[in-house]
Amino acid sequence: MMRASLPLRRGMPTSVLGSVSANLARPSSVLAAPSASKFTSLQSNKAPSNLSKRFYSSKTPNEIASEAQADFDPHAITAMDKQSPPEPGADFNVVIVGAGNINFGSDEGPWNHSFRLEHKLGPRLKVVGLIDPSADRAEKVLDVKRKSFVLSAYKDTIVYPTFADYVRNRDPAKPPHAFWVGSPPAFRGREESGRDLEKALVEAFPNAGIFIEKPVSTGPVDEAFAIAERLKSAGNIVSVGYMLRYLKVVQKMKQILEENNLKVMATNARYIMAYEHTAKLDWWDKSQTCGPIVEQATHFCDLSRYFGGEVDLDSVLAHSLEHFEPAGHLRRVPVPEETIAPEQRIPRITCATWKYTSGAVGSLTHAVALHGYNYSTELDIIADGHSLRLVDPYNAPVLYFRRPGDDHEEVVRYQSDDPFFSEVSNLIDNIELGPGSAxxxxxxxxxxxxxxxxxxxxxxSEEQVRKLGKGPANF
Structure with missing residues (x-):
């Protein structure tokens, strides 16, 4: 994101629940994943089973979100410096899971959940626990906070190496109102002990709100659906960090579609990455990050679903350009890619198409191709008489759209938009004011x-490579 335009988490955690790590230099990737043998099973992730299909047969979250659109005004002020000062009141206790960059910021992008929490809650914020297996990393970020104007929020923060340690040793007089989870997805979204943070969390704190970074897991899809069912049954208020949904231009697009009673006919997402400065070896290794579609294109797949609705997964078709093909040679790979097993090296291009259950069609092109720093990212939404084109949502979001009777594109920009603050603010409002308050x-x-x-x-895409017989022996 920013500079390189997209979130990529980095770092090498040890283990979670038993060790919740978060050396996250860019949000969105899988820092350290299970062993290669674990990923063998991940590569055979199948379409939803009967368990997961239950979520597709009821009212969808998209429908629920659509019903609430009137409450999310694209003209509302979202920038932190434009907000009214936080009102005084009782302490709001937060436990932060992960001392990495997604929670505490870096020079690589705008993510920094603690910063938004501080501006939303002001002196009410009390970070009662910071969970990270690296005490050194945790103390370093706390030292920075304690030397700043937010000392009151962190002066009594206790570092815990694991969630289990927090549960055993926490101060019962300071019950947590919310957990902010920025630990690597390799250690959550699973049924397996040590990778089932959500299960442990809702069992220990059934009344706490939960923010969870994306992607939700690196494990089998059906296990992630099982965790979703568990969270739904538990009743905790949960929000996941697909922050692009909160962009004003995205909400303006929703508004245009709804006010004109339009049905989306097609979505077309394009994500062209600038790769030469992505010098993290694990990002180039599918056994570590699950590959650029799962790790990086997830935001654009999510926005596509946000507008197009539910996807018929059986309809998905995909092709990829791989590293071993002549057109797949890259001249400026900044890591020793030859040290990665050939079957685990990432694709250079992935092109996918699918059908939505509405009958609409969707497509995605993801490319590892540009040099320099700036990415090229766009999303087209096509509806009868209308074309909506979202450009550069990570850095300087702009909406270009055409309406019936006019061949020219109108342009919409919003100043001082902060979707990160909006998602933080809305979750806290739900926790304090009740579900549905934002x-x-x-x-x-x-x-x-x-x-x-x-x-x-x-x-x-990998099935097609194997079908053509062009890949490495173990592909």
């Missing part, structure tokens, strides 16, 4: 559906 635009079960789509695209 739109939560990405529920956990909805995020799992995006996760399922990204895996289906990856699996279908």
């Amino acid at each position: 739109p939560i635009l990405s529920s956990y079960e909805d995020a799992v559906k995006t996760y399922a789509l990204t895996w289906q695209i990856r699996n279908r």
Whole structure:
């Protein structure tokens, strides 16, 4: 994101629940994943089973979100510096899971959940726990906070190496109102002990609100759907960090579609990455990050679903350009890619198409191709008489759209938009004022559906490589 335009998490955690890590330099990737043998099973992730299909047969989160659109005004002020000062009141206790960059910021992009929490809650914020297996990393970020104007929020923060340690040793006089989870997805979204953070969390704190970064997991899709069902049954208020849904231009697009009673006919997403400065070896290794579709294109798959609705996963078709093909040679790979097993090296291009259950069609092109720093990212929405084109949503979002009777594109920009603040603010409002008090635009079960789509695209592209017999022996 920013500079390189997209979120990519980095770091090498040890283990979670038993060790919740978060050396996240860019949000969105899988820092350290299970062993290669674990990923063998991940590569055979299938379309939703009977369990997951239950989520497709009821009212969808998209429908629920659509009903709440009137509450999310694209003209509303979202920038932190334009907000009214936080009102005084009782302490709001937060436990932050992960001391990495998604929660505490970096020079690589705008993510920094703690910063938004501070501006939303002011002196009411009390970070009662910071869970991270690296005490050194945790103390370093706390030291920075304690030397700043937010000292009161962090002066009594206790570092815990694991969630289990927090549960055993926490101060019962300071019950958590919310958990902010920025730990690597390799250690959550699973049924397996040590990778089932959500299960442990709702069992120990049934009344706490939960924010979870995306992707929701690196494990099998059906296990992620099972976690979604568990969270739904538990009743905790949960929000997942697909922050692009909160962009004003995205909400303006929704508004145009709804006010004109339009049905989306097609979505077309394009994500062209600038790769030469992505010098993290694990990002180039599918056994570590699950590949660029699951890890990086997840935001655009999510936005596609946000507008197009539910995807018929059986309809997904995909092709990829791989590293071993003549057109797949890259001249400026900044890591020793030859040290990665050939079958685990990432594709250079992935092109996918699918059908939505409405009959609309969707497509995605993801490319590892540009040099420099700036990415090229766009999303087209086509409806009768209308064309809506979202450009550069990560850096300087702009909406270009045509309406019936006019061949020229109108341009919409919003100043001082901060979708990160909006998603933080809305979750806190739901926790304090009650469910539905502000739109939560990405529920956990909805995020799992995006996760399922990204895996289906990856699996279908790899199936084509094997079908053509061009890949390495173990591909």
